[in-house]
Amino acid sequence: MSFSKVLSVLVFCCLSPLLTAHEFDAGTLHIDHPWSRALPAVAKTGAVYLVIANHGEHADTLLGADTPVAGKVEMHEHVHQDGLMKMQQVADLPIAAGESLAFQPGGYHLMLFNLTKPLTAGEHFPLTLHFANAGDVEVVVNIQADAQPQQPQAEHSGHGDH
Template sequence: MTLKNAFICATMLLATQFTFSGIASAHEYKGGNLNIDHPWSKEVPPTSQVAAAFFTIDNHGKEADTLLSASSPIAGKTELHAHVNENGMMKMREVQEITIPAEGQQNLKPGGLHIMFFDLKKTPALGESFPLTLNFQHAGTVEVEVKVEKATYQSDAMKMDHSGH
């Protein structure tokens, strides 16, 4: 390989690295001591009246923070939700707040805590994004974009052992 070709290859590699690292970091948001990573929503049918959002919140602060509420222009109503076990049945229930521990993490994921959207005004399609406003006790208001993705995640509660079949 000539020196010129080596230089061209190195330049292309660096450009690719910067491009992809920019894409990866473009889906992270910061508010106060909090980092919100990869807000996403499962693709739902075009006639659906509900959707949900999921993401990870990292708290780099010395005190806990609390997600107090959320809102989005795509929904008539937005709620903080959790899956709870009621007499052996898993059900979704609204929660008043979601705590993010000091120097800790809170995962909003299918089968666990999540943001629920009701009375959809617009059903976002696969690949689209929509705005979500998060209101925290200490970090204040944080605006994020939620990316609609294929539903490929299975929570631990939803995984089943089929080894005996």
């Protein structure tokens, strides 16, 4: 195998998680695309978003999470209160059989407190989710400059004009 071939394989394997959605399976739980928004180095808090689908026949419950990049992780939801959008902590989140639970901007999120390193776009960090039944599940969080990238839209305008 030539050096350039080795190099192209390496480049492919190391770049592809950044360019595509990534997912994790733990028993009958399916965890889709954990990501976090890149933040300035001075930021002390951040948030992780992901989707957990329960393909099993029994409910499970997400009890919490932790990560080496934060001193503490709390599960939060956004609520409307007195005309304001506020965050509040939730103790645990059940996921019924056949249901999924989405953590996304403006809704549930995994709040990171006391960040121990800057969240730099293009980097990754591990996060361990604690489930009542499935136990501890480790996933990798992609740090993105912005929200989950959409598939690039091909330009179709002008088709059929010629």
